[in-house]
Amino acid sequence: MLAFLVRRLFVVIPTLVGVSLVAFALIRLVPGDPVLLLIGERGASPEVYEQMKAAYGLDKSLPTQYGLFMRSAVAGDLGQSIHSGRGVLEEFADRFPATLELGFVALFFAVLFGLPMGIVAAVKRNSVFDYAFMSVSLVGYSMPIFWWGLILILFFSVQLGWTPVSGRIGIVYDVPAWSGFLLVDVWKAGEGWAGFWSAVRHLLLPATALGTIPLAAIARMTRSSMLEVLGEDYMRTARAKGVSRAGVIVVHGLRNALVPVVTVIGLLAGHIVTGAVLTETIFSWPGIGRWLVASVAARDYPVVQGGILLIASAVILINTMVDLAYAWANPKMRLQS
Amino acid sequence: MSGVAESRAPSSGALPEPFDGYGGAPSAWREFWESFSANRGALLGLAVVGAFALVALLAPWLAPYDPSAVHEGAFKLPPAWQEGGSMAHVLGTDDVGRDLLSRLIHGARISMGVGFMVVAFSMTTGVAIGLTAGYAGGWIDAAIMRMTDVMMSLPSILLAIVVVTILGQDLSNAIVAVGVVVVPNFVRLVRASVLAEKGKPYVVASRSFGAGHFRQAVVNILPNCLAPVIVQATLGFSDGILNVAALGFLGLGAKPPTAEWGTMLSDGRAYIESASWLVTFPGLCILAVVLAFNLLGDGLRDALDPRLKR
DSSP states (O other), X not given: OHHHHHHHHHHHHHHHHHHHHHHHHHHHHSSSOHHHHHHOSSSOOHHHHHHHHHXXXXXXXXXXXXXXXXXXXXXXXXXXOTTXXXXXXHHHHHHHHHHXXXXXHHHHHHHHHHHHHHHHHHHTTTSHHHHHHXXXXXXXXXXXXXHHHHHHIIIIIIISOOSOSSSSSOTTOOOOOSSSOHHHHHHHTTOHHHHHHHHHHHHHHHHHHHHHHHHHXXXXXXXXXXXXXXXXXXXXXXXXXXXXXXXXXXXXXXXXXXHHHHHHHHHHHHHHHHHHHHHHHHTTOOXXXXXXXXXXXXXXXXXXXXXXXXXXXXXXXXXXXXXXXXXXXXXXXXXOO | OHXXXXXXXXXXXXXXXXXXXXXXXXXXXXXXXXXXXXXXXHHHHHHHHHHHHHHHHXXXXXXXXXXXXXXXXXXXXXXXXXXXXXXXXXXOBOTTOOBHHHHHHHHHHHXXXXXXXXXXXXXXXXXXXXXXXXXXXXXXXXXXHHHHHHHHHSOHXXXXXXXXXXXXXXXXXXXXXXXXXXHHHHHHHHHHHHHHHHTSHHHHHHHHTTOOHHIIXXXXXXXXXHHHHHHHHHHHHHHHHHHHHHHHHTTOSSOTTSOOHHHHHHHHGGGTTTOTHHHHHHXXXXXXXXXXXXXXXXXXXHHHOGGGOO
16 A cells, blocks of 8 residues: 555656746746736836846746746745735635635535436336436536536526526625635634525536536446446345345445546536636635636736646646545555556 | 456356357347347437437438528517417517528538538547557647646636637637537547557457558457447537537627527527527527437447446
8 A cells, every 4th residue: 555655656756846847837938927917007217118028037948937937836936926925825725715616516416316317217217217317417517517507697697586697605704714715614603593594595507517527427427337246146145134225235346436436526626616617707706716717818927837737736646645545445556656 | 348248158168169150149230239229229319319310411402491591571470379470480480570480491401511520520530649648658648638638727718718719710610619629538538449459359460470560550440439439429410519509699600690509599699588498499409400410429328338327
């Protein structure tokens, strides 16, 4: 197990260095001068321009810039946003909880519905339920979420008036950031159930939109994994011993069927980040997706390279943990790769 | 695959018949088609893909109007079956009075073309790189695999956004951006198949006859790695169409007058309350095409790759 861990680390570190190089290089290939964008095309004398450039370290050679970026990144400093002047890490920390909260709730929604759908479809194979659930998950898997979000708004917000269209919580609530998760912070701020309910209502549509593809993936994976397990000898043995049908399915079947499903859930983390960019744009959700899209448009080098590095690190971290968990559960994996 | 060969051997203990080519066995094509056509979902997918391809090819003849023609006095006309709609514009018109049906039909042309070009680009690049990695092995393989690791840990849409920003907003640049992002999928797939094939007897035999590296890699190994590539290419169509539409939706795809579904959706968003059909129909088209390609891809996988059969 330790050897596996060390091997994984040897893969993770070069990947992280590669990500930092790509993030650094890509944003510098974008045409447009960040300093000019900041001070405007007119109104700046060449001296001010040079001064500004030096202040952001943009007058140095590219390798030097990368070296400086990496040295401070390792020390936990990702520089300052050219746009707001605040630290990149600070800005990221402000917005990340919003994305994380949305992602968690979306994943919760996906598991809550996807898992039972997959189990029922497998147990009642070729029944109406099987066909219905698998059709739903096939459609869900193909869903353009930017359209799905709009359709949810059209139906639930515009026509039924049940849910708000955008934002995280009603404007009447003043919730100071404590954990960054509004579902938690409303209690700390003393807004009680009314505030909590408002936050939940704001979360419903974006989480549904973001969770739809994961739901479909989980339902499909659960079904095929469950089908495989249902045919195993130990299932028949357990039945022969007198365990009830439901008992066998839950205790013997589900526990073994869940291993690949948990892996898929872990790997969906990367998808959640990608989906968050679109979902946050549709629902004006103040998370990192929207922030990064805006920063690319503003040529805010430090924000884009720092933000991409942070997101990619998070994805790599999650994937590595999934790998480790899988290797722990399945010794065969440790010997491969 | 050895299991298949064994199961064909007669079980009665009689001597197996001498090998006479493939005369007795069904042809590979026939075997594929029998397995594929038993899957109703796959047939449906094929039919829908075929229908959209036909619409795309015949767009100028099928569309009732020019997609960019502005019809004076017919702004935001609802579909024919709604109150105030007219049969002259069956699916209604948009905010500047263009016929929605005509725009959707021409949009099929763009989306099918986009899907094709994304797949053509990412498949050729990915197959070439994956073949090199798998065949060469060693540090070349390690370097290429680390690069795909890097690309796969970057959120795909973000990477595509940055690439489009570098190249400039344009449909063809969006295609390149989306194509670049899906290259690693092909690289990994081909590499894995090449590794599995590399040690097989036919490759070793060919080497003993003096086959060079190019012949080994391209003529001997590659054709045996194509089944998963075909499946991935089909699924790549849906990925490509979806992601280019997403870029269009974010305002980074086709430029405004172009009748691209994602861009139309983004334009229609402002009128979601007053003219919801401008949002509903383009999205339904995207969903239908993507769903059809996914169905087709699933069916192809089951038919071409018995190992993955569920």
